[in-house]
Amino acid sequence: MVVVCHQNNKVVKVCKDGEAISFETSLNIASTLMTLAKKFPTDRIIWSHITIESNINWEALDAIFHHDRIMASFNKDVEEYFSNGIGYIDESAFLNVNKKVSYPTWLTSSAVGGISSKALLQFENKIKLGNDFDYFLHSLAKIASIKGLFCYSEPRLVIDKTISIPIKKANIYTLFQFAKQHYRTRWVFILFLNFLIFEKRFPIVPLLFSLRFKKRNKINIDWSEIPVLSKLKIVESKTIDVIIPTIGRKTYLYDVLKDLSQQTHLPTNVIIVEQNPIPESISELDYLTKEEWPFIVKHIFTHQSGACNARNLAMNQISSEWVFFSDDDIRCDKNLIKDIFSKIRQYGISVVTTSCLQKHEKLVYKDIHQTGIFGSGYSFVKSSCLVNVSFSMALEFGYGEDFDFGMQLRQQGFDVIYFPDPAILHLKAPFGGFRIKPHFPWTDEKYQPKPSPTIMYTKQKYLNQKQINGYKLRLFIKSVRKESLFKWADFYVSFKRGWNLSVDWSKKL
Numbered sequence: 001m002v003v004v005c006h007q008n009n010k011v012v013k014v015c016k017d018g019e020a021i022s023f024e025t026s027l028n029i030a031s032t033l034m035t036l037a038k039k040f041p042t043d044r045i046i047w048s049h050i051t052i053e054s055n056i057n058w059e060a061l062d063a064i065f066h067h068d069r070i071m072a073s074f075n076k077d078v079e080e081y082f083s084n085g086i087g088y089i090d091e092s093a094f095l096n097v098n099k100k101v102s103y104p105t106w107l108t109s110s111a112v113g114g115i116s117s118k119a120l121l122q123f124e125n126k127i128k129l130g131n132d133f134d135y136f137l138h139s140l141a142k143i144a145s146i147k148g149l150f151c152y153s154e155p156r157l158v159i160d161k162t163i164s165i166p167i168k169k170a171n172i173y174t175l176f177q178f179a180k181q182h183y184r185t186r187w188v189f190i191l192f193l194n195f196l197i198f199e200k201r202f203p204i205v206p207l208l209f210s211l212r213f214k215k216r217n218k219i220n221i222d223w224s225e226i227p228v229l230s231k232l233k234i235v236e237s238k239t240i241d242v243i244i245p246t247i248g249r250k251t252y253l254y255d256v257l258k259d260l261s262q263q264t265h266l267p268t269n270v271i272i273v274e275q276n277p278i279p280e281s282i283s284e285l286d287y288l289t290k291e292e293w294p295f296i297v298k299h300i301f302t303h304q305s306g307a308c309n310a311r312n313l314a315m316n317q318i319s320s321e322w323v324f325f326s327d328d329d330i331r332c333d334k335n336l337i338k339d340i341f342s343k344i345r346q347y348g349i350s351v352v353t354t355s356c357l358q359k360h361e362k363l364v365y366k367d368i369h370q371t372g373i374f375g376s377g378y379s380f381v382k383s384s385c386l387v388n389v390s391f392s393m394a395l396e397f398g399y400g401e402d403f404d405f406g407m408q409l410r411q412q413g414f415d416v417i418y419f420p421d422p423a424i425l426h427l428k429a430p431f432g433g434f435r436i437k438p439h440f441p442w443t444d445e446k447y448q449p450k451p452s453p454t455i456m457y458t459k460q461k462y463l464n465q466k467q468i469n470g471y472k473l474r475l476f477i478k479s480v481r482k483e484s485l486f487k488w489a490d491f492y493v494s495f496k497r498g499w500n501l502s503v504d505w506s507k508k509l
Helices: 029-039 058-064 117-123 133-145 172-182 186-198 204-210 250-261 307-315 336-347 401-411 453-462 465-480 485-508
Strands: 002-007 010-016 044-049 070-073 112-116 150-153 240-246 269-275 296-302 322-326 351-357 378-382 417-426
Touching: 002 029, 010 029, 029 044, 029 117, 029 133, 044 117, 070 133, 112 117, 117 133, 133 150, 133 172, 172 186, 172 204, 186 204, 186 465, 240 250, 240 307, 250 269, 269 307, 296 307, 336 351, 336 417, 401 453, 453 465, 453 485, 465 485
Parallel strands: 002 044, 070 150, 240 269, 240 322, 269 296, 351 417
Antiparallel strands: 002 010, 044 112, 070 112, 322 378, 351 378
């Protein structure tokens, strides 16, 4: 292990396995890290501000960096390097970091952190090793996190979590430069509009300044030379339950059960929550008892419809180490569960969301990576992660319950990892014949809220104000383009009214 200590944006000490070693004093911090990575290509590189070195939790490092494709850093302060505006153009789940747990984020810190030499060397001669170390770290993480580097804010890096160093915040020129280099070019103009509208600022010079910089988000990274083999023992009994909410899809559900019955790694229990809102109705799933199944079928019948309620009922019946959250209209290969367990052991992870496409859809995301998505019909979760999470009944029949559930998991310290393979086929079956269109409290109002209050609820719950403002502007631009230029003034009034109604209803939810 190589430890690089810095102060005042300069390297002041380098140690290898506890012994001080010489280094080139003329190099900046980023260049020093890259030089050391080339010199010690199989080591782990740790960086630290000199005042944090004595506070590093050395005993936790092996558990934190349990494979070679992990980058982690930490500083306790809530204020981030890009807290002055990146939220205007980035609505992702990775910006509002919970500093109390291991949290997936490309927001990094120069206070203390680490990465394997193997991963760092992937960026050799690909990004500029500039003098701003924080910019270098953020650029590396932003580029690599969508391509397979797992990036975290990790409080376990330090012993005393009350100690921190002052945050150096990026100025507005640096913010626009970062937007130009790591997002589509149009986003720098949207960023400009956000500052103009919400902060009454006119940053035309930073905007023009940013246009001179080249893109970095097209950098190719080849992880094939860095095999992943986690040191964590994340799977023990390998038992797994499957939970399936269903309503009016008898034949589709039968095919799902048949696929599960042919798995090379069989589930222990399949928990089915059948819903039929028609009073006095009874179950239509006669094959559950008429046929023999190689697993225990736990069947719950309820007159209360709604996937959130159904999944919560099913979660109360879980008894295995793992859970497969399944839809009632999917098809899967016989090796699905076996292959998923293989991936879980390899990567040492507790939450997996797989690719789940319809027949005509093409696979777009081909890299294993940290994702802001959670699919409640195609995900695998360790049961111990579910102790303090549930599907929000405030979002029943609305939108956003999957996102909310995934965010609850992240807030508990459990990252969600996407795998393009093994894939699940989504048949997208028609709604069952006895589904009832939900009636929301705002349905009969003269003026309708926009966006949906359930969408607003999740945004108010998990996004910061700059992210919400950025979303508001983008929604307005998208909507006003459909209107005649002569009606823009009237549209602005109605949009503002709809937005305020959505905020009010989201608070009631």
